[in-house]
Amino acid sequence: MCLHMLTIYLGHMKLYSLAAALANITVTNHEVTYDPDTSWLKFHLGINRYALYSRDDPTVLQLIKDMQSMTVISAVVKPSGHHLKLALKMRNLAKAMFKPMRQQRDEETPEDVFYFVDLQRHNAEIAAFHLDRILDFRRVPPVVGRLVNITSEVLKVTQNEDLRAVFFTSPANNTCFFAKCLYVCKTEYAACGSPDLLEGSLSAYLPGLSIAPRISIPSPWIRSYTFTGREEWEVNPFYCDTIKQQYPYNSGNRLLNIIDMSIFDFLIGNMDRHHYEIFTKFGDEGFLLHLDNARGFGKHAKDEMSILSPLSQCCMIKQSTLLRLQLLAQSEFRLSDVMRESLQEDSLRPILTEPHLLALDRRLHKVLRVVHQYLPKESTERICK
Amino acid sequence: MCLHMLTIYLGHMKLYSLAAALANITVTNHEVTYDPDTSWLKFHLGINRYALYSRDDPTVLQLIKDMQSMTVISAVVKPSGHHLKLALKMRNLAKAMFKPMRQQRDEETPEDVFYFVDLQRHNAEIAAFHLDRILDFRRVPPVVGRLVNITSEVLKVTQNEDLRAVFFTSPANNTCFFAKCLYVCKTEYAACGSPDLLEGSLSAYLPGLSIAPRISIPSPWIRSYTFTGREEWEVNPFYCDTIKQQYPYNSGNRLLNIIDMSIFDFLIGNMDRHHYEIFTKFGDEGFLLHLDNARGFGKHAKDEMSILSPLSQCCMIKQSTLLRLQLLAQSEFRLSDVMRESLQEDSLRPILTEPHLLALDRRLHKVLRVVHQYLPKESTERICK
Numbered sequence: 048m049c050l051h052m053l054t055i056y057l058g059h060m061k062l063y064s065l066a067a068a069l070a071n072i073t074v075t076n077h078e079v080t081y082d083p084d085t086s087w088l089k090f091h092l093g094i095n096r097y098a099l100y101s102r103d104d105p106t107v108l109q110l111i112k113d114m115q116s117m118t119v120i121s122a123v124v125k126p127s128g129h130h131l132k133l134a135l136k137m138r139n140l141a142k143a144m145f146k147p148m149r150q151q152r153d154e155e156t157p158e159d160v161f162y163f164v165d166l167q168r169h170n171a172e173i174a175a176f177h178l179d180r181i182l183d184f185r186r187v188p189p190v191v192g193r194l195v196n197i198t199s200e201v202l203k204v205t206q207n208e209d210l211r212a213v214f215f216t217s218p219a220n221n222t223c224f225f226a227k228c229l230y231v232c233k234t235e236y237a238a239c240g241s242p243d244l245l246e247g248s249l250s251a252y253l254p255g256l257s258i259a260p261r262i263s264i265p266s267p268w269i270r271s272y273t274f275t276g277r278e279e280w281e282v283n284p285f286y287c288d289t290i291k292q293q294y295p296y297n298s299g300n301r302l303l304n305i306i307d308m309s310i311f312d313f314l315i316g317n318m319d320r321h322h323y324e325i326f327t328k329f330g331d332e333g334f335l336l337h338l339d340n341a342r343g344f345g346k347h348a349k350d351e352m353s354i355l356s357p358l359s360q361c362c363m364i365k366q367s368t369l370l371r372l373q374l375l376a377q378s379e380f381r382l383s384d385v386m387r388e389s390l391q392e393d394s395l396r397p398i399l400t401e402p403h404l405l406a407l408d409r410r411l412h413k414v415l416r417v418v419h420q421y422l423p424k425e426s427t428e429r430i431c432k
Numbered sequence: 433m434c435l436h437m438l439t440i441y442l443g444h445m446k447l448y449s450l451a452a453a454l455a456n457i458t459v460t461n462h463e464v465t466y467d468p469d470t471s472w473l474k475f476h477l478g479i480n481r482y483a484l485y486s487r488d489d490p491t492v493l494q495l496i497k498d499m500q501s502m503t504v505i506s507a508v509v510k511p512s513g514h515h516l517k518l519a520l521k522m523r524n525l526a527k528a529m530f531k532p533m534r535q536q537r538d539e540e541t542p543e544d545v546f547y548f549v550d551l552q553r554h555n556a557e558i559a560a561f562h563l564d565r566i567l568d569f570r571r572v573p574p575v576v577g578r579l580v581n582i583t584s585e586v587l588k589v590t591q592n593e594d595l596r597a598v599f600f601t602s603p604a605n606n607t608c609f610f611a612k613c614l615y616v617c618k619t620e621y622a623a624c625g626s627p628d629l630l631e632g633s634l635s636a637y638l639p640g641l642s643i644a645p646r647i648s649i650p651s652p653w654i655r656s657y658t659f660t661g662r663e664e665w666e667v668n669p670f671y672c673d674t675i676k677q678q679y680p681y682n683s684g685n686r687l688l689n690i691i692d693m694s695i696f697d698f699l700i701g702n703m704d705r706h707h708y709e710i711f712t713k714f715g716d717e718g719f720l721l722h723l724d725n726a727r728g729f730g731k732h733a734k735d736e737m738s739i740l741s742p743l744s745q746c747c748m749i750k751q752s753t754l755l756r757l758q759l760l761a762q763s764e765f766r767l768s769d770v771m772r773e774s775l776q777e778d779s780l781r782p783i784l785t786e787p788h789l790l791a792l793d794r795r796l797h798k799v800l801r802v803v804h805q806y807l808p809k810e811s812t813e814r815i816c817k
Binding site: 158159160162215217218219223237239274275 | 543544545546547600601602603604606608622624659660
């Protein structure tokens with residue numbers, strides 16, 4: 048059965064070598080039994096060169112339901128600076144990344160905090176998945192909110208010593224855990240339950256890198272991760288002309304995909320998109336994954352126009368993206384309304400405060416203003432200057 | 433003149449060897465000129481085996497005034513984990529430690545935060561000096577609040593490269609600085625001006641260690657700096673019986689001084705007194721310095737009775753301390769009223785919120801309740817059991 052499923056998997060995704068995939072399944076087969084009809088496997092099988100899932104794929108609904116309800120069988124704390132992440136394994140090879148709540152919904156990023164030291168917000172991770180789906184990109188792996196009992200559901204089910212080492216009881220008798228210590232253990236970064244219940248986001252894992260390799264590519268519009276540095280795109284208004292000449296941005300849809308990503312990031316207010324990932328086996332035409340969106344939705348009152356630089360400097364946009372944005376600017380399908388309704392499905396609702404929802408409408412209009420400013424009416428999906 | 437002053441200094445304090453002191457003065461003399469009539473030198477000369485300053489010493493008033501107004505001539509960032517401290521030098525060998533504001537007056541320590549990772553509060557440092565003076569201990573070096581322009585008064589006056597390396601401009605265009613990086617620079621710990629003005633506490637430096645050596649001794653009631661550990665004093669109700677047998681607590685006033693310190697710490701709510709310091713040259717009878725009080729005043733609603741363990745386990749108290757506490761429990765000299773009035777002198781007033789001031793009265797009554805519970809009426813300054 049394993050091999051049968053594997054053949055389908057291989058045939059469908061055309062992502063990997065049989066040997067590598069077999070090696071992977073052999074190892075996991077010793078440890079767990081799995082049902083080929085699982086939502087994870089079906090999700091992985093459904094990934095294609097255009098998107099992570101198709102528009103009306105029932106698998107995603109099942110995956111969301113499973114992530115909300117499946118029993119955790121083991122947990123691993125991921126080393127990640129001071130960010131808190133737990134990789135949770137469920138039955139049938141199901142796996143999700145848990146990011147705990149770090150701040151209240153109405154707390155905003157302090158004005159003096161740089162984008163690269165901002166906290167990660169579990170609700171931003173959830174909201175970004177919904178927005179990506181509403182924009183019809185389908186480049187964010189499914190994310191759900193879940194109230195987890197970190198003692199009985201996480202700590203007690205795992206024998207992992209690394210994990211046990213980061214759990215502690217706070218002075219208020221709440222169960223807490225902190226990031227895997229790279230240098231010094233920082234309990235001030237801990238996330239704490241009340242006393243054991245802690246809400247967080249669960250993001251569905253993609254197929255393992257040995258099965259479906261991905262590469263991480265620096266964004267051409269990467270920011271300077273220093274206090275004073277400026278990147279070329281910030282000072283050269285003709286920067287895109289250079290990029291347009293360079294591989295892989297000189298042909299195909301890669302640059303248009305970068306512009307899609309910049310619109311997505313502008314809407315969520317994410318300044319921290321230093322790299323993007325693609326599945327290698329789809330080649331240069333594959334879609335861009337929109338992973339790690341937890342630094343979005345930090346400041347509802349701030350529209351960071353520099354995030355839109357790929358759009359405003361290259362002045363091109365996919366027709367399908369533009370049409371979707373125009374649709375969501377209409378009063379019948381107002382983005383904030385669609386988002387509000389979509390986010391109501393999540394068990395941790397409300398996911399976003401009203402000011403953050405309304406900011407989406409304001410930002411959407413700003414995107415369209417940029418488009419109309421630079422693009423002649425008839426010009427879509429091509430360079431306008 | 434140097435040698436003349438030095439001789440007086442030596443004769444008065446009897447703290448050091450002539451050679452060491454001469455070496456110290458020779459070095460500093462190359463760099464600065466100083467006036468022997470400065471408040472710092474007079475403060476240092478006034479230190480004796482009983483206290484840092486005498487009750488009505490006009491030097492302290494002058495020192496406070498000088499700390500508030502003197503021009504900074506250089507600054508050094510002190511490595512201190514993630515705590516932010518700048519050593520500021522003024523003319524005439526004047527030196528003070530600057531601790532910047534990290535949280536608002538009405539912010540409380542979150543309930544899940546351990547005492548050893550709590551932020552340091554500049555206003556707690558200021559308030560602790562006033563309380564120590566009101567309690568007639570005079571074991572805290574003078575502290576004042578000051579609004580400092582960290583750009584013009586600190587950054588621009590110093591050529592120190594280490595200092596420049598920790599200054600940066602925040603996304604909101606405020607001038608900020610972070611702690612000297614031991615491992616990774618953590619801008620999320622930064623303190624920021626508005627845009628350059630930042631309030632903080634200035635604590636007067638004690639004489640240098642080469643002139644007046646001090647030793648740091650672990651408190652017998654030290655806490656376990658781990659998540660789960662318990663120290664013997666926490667589980668053994670007869671712990672003090674053991675301590676009373678041990679040098680240096682088996683004679684003289686050292687144990688009574690420890691008890692004074694525990695009362696002081698209980699009143700300010702400081703659980704972080706792991707060590708205490710004494711001037712070595714005063715011998716075993718010298719007073720205990722109450723340094724580093726910035727983790728006090730974190731939770732106005734919490735009275736941490738374990739801090740009083742030295743008092744409740746040893747059941748002894750100095751008569752002078754008890755009389756002072758009883759005085760401050762009377763309505764004419766209510767501790768909160770005396771503190772409120774005293775703190776009004778500071779330029780950063782209000783230093784403490786009303787709930788923190790009122791907590792002092794409540795805690796004072798709890799101290800007296802412990803005293804009356806364990807001590808027979810006539811028994812002071814001696815062991816009661």
